[in-house]
Amino acid sequence: MNRDCYIVEDLLPLYHEGLLQEETTHWLESHLQSCDHCQELSSLSQEPIDQEPICSPIDNEKMLRKIHLKLSFYQIILIAISFVVAIKTSLLNESFGFILTYTILGFITYLFYRKMAIVLIIAFLPNFIWSLVDSLSNESTLVNAMIGSIFLACLHLVFAIIGGVIGFLVLKLKENGDENEKEEKMDIR
Structure with missing residues (x-):
């Protein structure tokens, strides 16, 4: 040789x-x-090499179930915190702090779930329910209570949507930055 x-x-x-x-x-x-x-x-x-299958000692399904359980737990905590924040900072408390709070709530919720529907639910439902119960306890008619509750919930919803849109734009900017970084690495090679 x-x-x-x-x-x-x-x-x-x-x-x-x-x-x-x-x-x-x-x-x-x-x-x-x-x-x-x-x-x-x-x-x-x-000649092809015969390969033996690799057996992993880790049960992937069990591991994924644990991960999903933890994520579900964190989601429930986030929803509970969101509900409490929604009630504490709503316009029903005669405070305009809800503007910033709901914008941040929409932003964080969108970043966590990446679904605008969840932002809408978390921002709308707590205020709608709380406003409806509050209006009915003040002996308002059901129609007036519903209209007022929808109006207040929609007002809060607007700022949550703004926060969700900001979250969406932040994610898009991050994705574009990652793509540009990959292209630059490819150009270097």
């Missing part, structure tokens, strides 16, 4: 994949014709 044999040994995988330049391919093929050892090595490298 001479020095050329070591070079051929390194080039054989590229040769079989067709990734060598034309001159290198001609040189390698001429060497293979003259060297029995490299011919044997070339024929062996073309």
Whole structure:
């Protein structure tokens, strides 16, 4: 085995994949014709390798169930906190702090769930229910209580939607930044 044999040994995988330049391919093929050892090595490298399946000691389904359980737990906590924040900062408390609070609530909720429908539910339902109960306890008619509750819930909902849109835009900017970074890495190569 001479020095050329070591070079051929390194080039054989590229040769079989067709990734060598034309001159290198001609040189390698001429060497293979003259060297029995490299011919044997070339024929062996073309044979597929039998692979045994890898058995993992980790039960993936059990692990995914645990992850989903933890995520569900965190989601329930977030919804509970959102509900409490919604009630504490609503316009029914005669405070305009709900504007910033609901914008932040919509932003965080969208970043966590990445679904605008959940932002709408979390922002609308607590205020609607609380306003409806409050209006009915003040002996309002059901129609007036419903109209007032829908109005107040929609007012809170507007600011949550603004926060959700900001969250959406932040995610889009991040995705564009990641894509640009990947393109720059590809250009460098």
